[in-house]
Amino acid sequence: MSALEQDLGALPFFAGLEPVYLRLIAECASPACYDPGESIFQQGGQADRFYIVGEGRVALEIFSSDRGILTIQTLASREVVGASWLFPPYIWQYDARALEFTRLLAFNAVCLRAACDQDHDLGYDLMKRFARLMVERLNAARFQLLDVYANPASGR
């Protein structure tokens, strides 16, 4: 098992994944570095990758014409960036930007999608992992929407 495969296996996101799949995923991975403020991907762009943060922090942002750039969430080491590669039309829904010097592992989604289509066990496993991630983020987003820290006297 290569060092990269071992590193991937140690990530919570890939914990318990079959070694043969770890190898396949490692073959689709390449390192990427971003300087502070540098764009990683932009809303509307082709979602042909997903990322795992190795070092640094990434902000997911959305632009609003009346409020400017709004940060929705920040992601840190060992966390996954991007799920739009999973479903057509494979378009990024948000911007992603490095908040500081950031090292990422970029995974080639085209390669992975083809592998998932060929091996449904891999596809099902990956889908479960991403579904869990998306449910966790959906719950966090709902919690965020509750605006629990607002002053009750302000009427929100």
Next chain:
Amino acid sequence: MPTRLREGDGAPVPGFGISSIPSRQPGEHNGLLFSAFLCASASLRESKKGKISARTGIFVLFGFGVPGHNDRASGGAEVHVGILNAMIPIHYVVQRVCRETRDTFTIELAPSTEESIAAFEPGQFNMLYSFGIGEVPVSISGDPAESGCLVHTIRAVGPVTQALCDVTRGDTLGVRGPFGTAWPVSGAVGGDALIVAGGLGLAPLRPALYGLMRNRSAYGRIALIYGARSPEDLLYRREIEKWRSHLDLQIEVTVDGGRGEWRGHVGVVTTLIGRLVFDPARTTALVCGPEVMMRFTVLELLKQGLSEDRVFLSLERNMKCGMGLCGHCQLGPFLVCRDGPILTYSALRRWMDRREA
């Protein structure tokens, strides 16, 4: 347990008024006797300044029992005097007012005479009385080791807290307390300590952090996760920066919404828990914030492997007497002002999700 939120939307906030006594008496507490007791306390507040001893006079005058207290005491008279003492506010003078956010202020109080309340433990609260307006429970947010001065962080959410936020140096307030249970600062010795604060919930947790830092070598990792609505809503910003400079403390601050110059985390507190390194089997978690936030936080802590009896929450209920007499703050078997505000999740699990209406 930060500033209590239920001030009645403009209704008088009873501290001494009999209107606060519920018609349905919870548990074993006798509201009728208690309301008479409150009347007596109120009527004698003024005479306290006079020559008679109001505090013993009340006992002679009424001589009734307070269920649940008299039974446990060896001497009824002493118990009555003790309770009455706890019902009469001690005058404190505002020494300093610091604006934390647009609606939240920290006030420092010193006793106006030699009389002062007893030493407090982290997590306890006082009843603060704005004379002529009302009385509310407010957590003590200062350092327990600094005697003499009381620090309270108050958010203006109603008429009483607005009055407390409007005070200026030299004003006088009434203080009763300290009341309630404390954070298990010594109970966490030997393990990791994780503090999760949401919004104003940092105020009652700050004394616990002081306690942990003072005895730093007795603990493993110490981490604070603090969530606020926006960067502008963060409490104690300068102090947080100071804490961050401690290499043996992990301080993570996140906001629900950030724009412009904010370079920190954005997202809810629960998203940061999984990023920390701690030993779940040896970790004590202290959690305070809005109840919804605490529910999400507990779920995440349990997911990370903490046991229910090592997760401590500070509850917020409608407290009036502060001593478990009036029953306003009853939650199942607990009178939150006396048995809480700090309780374990294992004790609260059955009761936290109960709807009140």
